[in-house]
Amino acid sequence: MKETPQEKKIHENMKAGVLTMHGFLGDDDRHFHEIIAEDKAALEKLGLSCYQIADKLQQITDKAYNSYQDSILLDDKLLVSYNSVRGKTICPFGHPGGYPKGEIKLKNLENGRTIVWTPLNIHMIREHCFFEGEGSKHRLDPQIIKKTLF
Numbered sequence: 149m150k151e152t153p154q155e156k157k158i159h160e161n162m163k164a165g166v167l168t169m170h171g172f173l174g175d176d177d178r179h180f181h182e183i184i185a186e187d188k189a190a191l192e193k194l195g196l197s198c199y200q201i202a203d204k205l206q207q208i209t210d211k212a213y214n215s216y217q218d219s220i221l222l223d224d225k226l227l228v229s230y231n232s233v234r235g236k237t238i239c240p241f242g243h244p245g246g247y248p249k250g251e252i253k254l255k256n257l258e259n260g261r262t263i264v265w266t267p268l269n270i271h272m273i274r275e276h277c278f279f280e281g282e283g284s285k286h287r288l289d290p291q292i293i294k295k296t297l298f
């Protein structure tokens with residue numbers, strides 16, 4: 149597949165040390181198009197959409213952010229904490245504006261699974277269906293999301 153100059157720029161932005169220290173690709177050798185295509189196929193099998201996941205992550209984020217507590221318990225089983233960090237990070241796909249650098253951590257007390265995400269993850273899932281590469285610090289695997297949240 150031939151890359152357009154814009155795609156090349158996006159790919160560059162995703163590398164470690166460009167926009168964020170760890171980047172968005174982890175040790176994944178696939179092009180971001182392939183990562184997105186494979187995750188979309190996985191989502192189809194799971195019966196979930198990027199929007200559903202983004203909405204769910206956003207609702208949880210808002211509740212945790214607005215609670216002003218160290219951690220909150222949702223649905224009697226999801227333990228959530230919001231760790232604020234100063235500063236903003238920007239979307240590697242070139243959207244204007246910044247996303248808060250905080251991190252949201254969630255543990256499902258029924259099965260012990262934990263996932264961590266950032267406000268930028270929610271944006272990238274909603275707008276780009278991008279869950280980051282394998283091995284990336286904030287990679288959100290659709291299967292694990294399903295087992296943890298749905």
Ligand SMILES: [Zn+2]
Pocket residue numbers: 239240241242243271272275276
């Ligand atoms: Zn974007």
